[in-house]
Amino acid sequence: MHEMGIVNSVLDAVRAEAGRFPGGHICKVGLRVGELAGVAPEAMSFCFEALVRGSEFEPLELEIEYCPRRHRCAACGKLFGATADGAECPDCGAGGARFAGGDELEIAYWEVEDGASAGRT
């Protein structure tokens, strides 16, 4: 299951990032996962929970932002979901839309809780 390796590298990044926030800790990490990234979000969540439970990272949460495959119309610039390159634009009907996303696999954001602002909602 290669999700385990990905989750491990996310946790490595969290550990590295945590060093920048002395006195605080990262409580949530947002991950952008594209439809074409070849990763199952449910498997990611499962691995994440398994690795975080009982570790130094607890209580770290994972939020997955799922990004469907999309294309951009070369004529009008509209973004739309399509299954192949060169799809027709639903707005202007032009063909030749270019691939414009859906293979993301990256950290989108961190949420840091620091000692000073603890208790704030």
Ligand SMILES: [Zn+2]
């Ligand atoms: Zn168009």
